[in-house]
Amino acid sequence: MNPVIVVGAGPVGLSAALALRAQGLPVVLLEADPEDRERPGSRALFVHRETLRTLDDMCPGLAAEITSYGRTWHTRRTLYRGREVYARTFPPPSGLPPFTSLRQVDTERFLRAACERAGVEFGWATRIVGVDTSPSGVTLVGEDGQEWNAKYVVAADGARSTVRRALDIAMEGVRGEGFHVVVDVADVPDAELPLERVFHYEHPGVGGRSVMRVPFTGGFQVDLQCRDDDPEEAYGTEDAVREWLPGVVGEGYADRILWVSTYRFLRKVAASFTDPHRRVLLVGEAAHLFPPFGARGMNSGIADAAAAAQAVAAGTADAVAGFADVRRAAGLFNSEAAGVALDHLRPRRRIVRLRQRAAAALAPVLPSCGSWLEHAPYGPRGGAPAVAGGKY
Numbered sequence: 001m002n003p004v005i006v007v008g009a010g011p012v013g014l015s016a017a018l019a020l021r022a023q024g025l026p027v028v029l030l031e032a033d034p035e036d037r038e039r040p041g042s043r044a045l046f047v048h049r050e051t052l053r054t055l056d057d058m059c060p061g062l063a064a065e066i067t068s069y070g071r072t073w074h075t076r077r078t079l080y081r082g083r084e085v086y087a088r089t090f091p092p093p094s095g096l097p098p099f100t101s102l103r104q105v106d107t108e109r110f111l112r113a114a115c116e117r118a119g120v121e122f123g124w125a126t127r128i129v130g131v132d133t134s135p136s137g138v139t140l141v142g143e144d145g146q147e148w149n150a151k152y153v154v155a156a157d158g159a160r161s162t163v164r165r166a167l168d169i170a171m172e173g174v175r176g177e178g179f180h181v182v183v184d185v186a187d188v189p190d191a192e193l194p195l196e197r198v199f200h201y202e203h204p205g206v207g208g209r210s211v212m213r214v215p216f217t218g219g220f221q222v223d224l225q226c227r228d229d230d231p232e233e234a235y236g237t238e239d240a241v242r243e244w245l246p247g248v249v250g251e252g253y254a255d256r257i258l259w260v261s262t263y264r265f266l267r268k269v270a271a272s273f274t275d276p277h278r279r280v281l282l283v284g285e286a287a288h289l290f291p292p293f294g295a296r297g298m299n300s301g302i303a304d305a306a307a308a309a310q311a312v313a314a315g316t317a318d319a320v321a322g323f324a325d326v327r328r329a330a331g332l333f334n335s336e337a338a339g340v341a342l343d344h345l346r347p348r349r350r351i352v353r354l355r356q357r358a359a360a361a362l363a364p365v366l367p368s369c370g371s372w373l374e375h376a377p378y379g380p381r382g383g384a385p386a387v388a389g390g391k392y
Contacts, residue, residue, distance in 0.1 A: 003028045003121070004312055005140060005150040007128055007163055011044065011104060012284030012301035013156030014111035018058045019309030020154070021118040028121045028148070030140070032157070035124040041259040042184045042221050043104035044298035045214060049096050051299045054306050059114045063096060066110050070100030071217050075196035078374040080360035082204045086370035101216045103184075104298070128157070131166035133277045152312045152320075153280045156305070159266075161286035167275050169282070173335060176265030176291070176342060178228045181236045183245065184258040186219040193220060193249065199377060201356065205247030210345065212377075213249065219258065222248060223292075225345060236262040265291040267338055269331040273304075273324035278317040281308040281324070288331040293341050293378055296334045303330065341379035 006017045009031035017029045047055075047070065052063040078086040115122075130141030131153075140148045140163075155163035164171075187193070195215055202208040210225040222245065226235050234240055242254045266289040273282045284301030304327050311323035347353050356373065363370035 001026055002137075002150055004152050004154065005030060005138070005148055006154045006156060007031075007140070008155070008157035008161075008284075008286070009033070009108075009112070009122070009124075010156060010158060010284065011107050011111055011298050012305050013154070014108060014115055015055065015058065015302045016154045016156055016283055016305035016308055017115050017120045018055075018111065018118060019306050020312060021115070021120055022058045023309050023313035025309075025313060026119075026121075028123060028150075029115070030123040030126040030128060030142075030148070032127040033125065035122070039105045039108065041103070041182075041261055042216055044107070044292075044295070045101050045103070045216055045221060046099050046295035046299070047102070047107060048099045048295065048299045051302050052096050052100070054302055055111075058306070059118065062110065062114050066102070066107065067097060067100045069106060069110070069217060070102035071195065071215050072097040072100050073195040073197060073215055075194070076374060077196055077198045078201070078370065079198070079203075080201040080356070080363075080373065081208075082200075083360070085360050085363035086367075086374040088374075099295075101214065103216055103218075106217065107298075128162050128166075131163050131280070133167070133275045133279045135277050138279045151279070151315075154305070154308050154312070155280055155282050155286045156284045156301070157286055159285045159289055161282070163280060164270060164282055164286050167280060169275075170271045171268040171289070172271055173266065173268030173289070176267070176346070178346060179226050179230075179232060179236070179262050179264045181224040181226060181241070182259075182261050182263065182292075183222045183224070183241050184216075184219060184260075185222060185245070185249070185253050186256040186258055188252055188256065191252075199374070200248075201360070201373070203248065206244050211248055219256075220249075224248075232262055236260065263292070265338075265342060267291065267335045267342075269328065269335050273328050273331075274320050278320035278324075281311065281320060283308050283327075287327070288334065290334055290338045291342060293338070293345065296338060300330060300334055303327075337379035339379075341377055344376040 003026035006029045017027045020027045056063040075089040127143040132139045137151045138153045197214050199212045203211045212223045238260050268289045270287045283304035290296045307323050311319040359369035
């Protein structure tokens with residue numbers, strides 16, 4: 001039996017390979033980077049409960065491995081201009097937690113080990129440069145001229161997907177204004193910050209810019225929302241972070257910065273999640289790009305991967321077409337939900353800013369106003385099949 005080929009060894013590609021092995025199919029996973037690559041930064045932090053269940057279906061016990069390493073906090077806190085407007089502590093769950101928080105490199109470590117145990121064959125340092133599809137299968141061409149033939153290919157090769165581009169499938173959507181700075185910071189031993197997620201509207205310590213702090217195993221991530229006219233060098237370099245970070249988390253962290261990056265919001269969804277011959281299935285960032293608020297990217301990508309494996313196992317064009325329709329609908333829902341969140345996070349209309357200010361003023365007497373301020377930055381949940389995205 002010809003193996004199914006997965007392109008891309010990020011968390012979504014690894015999940016696709018694992019899901020295909022769970023279906024009893026042979027799998028070759030091709031990755032452009034070398035085996036000993038280094039992946040800096042926390043990147044995708046959150047693995048949601050729905051995703052943990054999906055991964056456990058692929059590999060029983062995997063959810064327990066991931067949650068035993070990750071961190072789950074039970075307190076969410078929201079502030080407005082230095083004043084608390086929402087705080088809630090939830091009791092520890094009896095089963096799987098609602099999420100667990102760990103760096104993407106650690107999630108990939110668990111997934112890769114599971115793939116190796118399951119018998120996935122890896123092809124590292126293998127860059128794909130050509131794709132040709134037909135009614136009977138797919139031919140991939142590597143940078144060195146080597147060819148691979150398969151009945152199906154799952155493309156999980158990221159935002160700049162070579163496979164998607166070779167198939168001439170367009171990404172449709174918008175690019176947001178302004179930028180955010182994301183910073184990973186190591187904990188101070190024996191002096192860790194409270195295990196809670198904090199979102200702060202118009203933080204006075206950073207000139208009224210909004211900021212979020214979220215823990216992960218070994219440290220925490222700070223996400224700073226910059227203004228449209230902010231120069232990146234003033235906020236997005238390591239030297240700049242050393243200047244503004246104490247105003248957010250206090251002194252003592254200047255030498256504990258692990259990673260600094262900037263990003264701009266993209267909301268894009270592929271015009272199709274498959275080729276005309278129904279032989280290539282796009283998943284993860286090869287198929288959609290979302291802002292990180294709501295943790296929709298990796299979680300919905302792993303849902304894509306599970307659905308792709310089911311379609312490939314069915315082995316029919318109708319099954320692949322059904323996968324493409326359902327997962328594209330989920331992608332469009334997530335894109336729209338992210339847009340709603342962005343309208344709140346980066347309000348262009350004065351009425352939105354006034355609503356936020358009024359809600360903050362009323363929160364002490366009307367808890368629903370504080371709850372709205374807490375939940376609005378993450379967008380709506382539900383409303384699309386197996387979306388696997390939501391608030392954190």
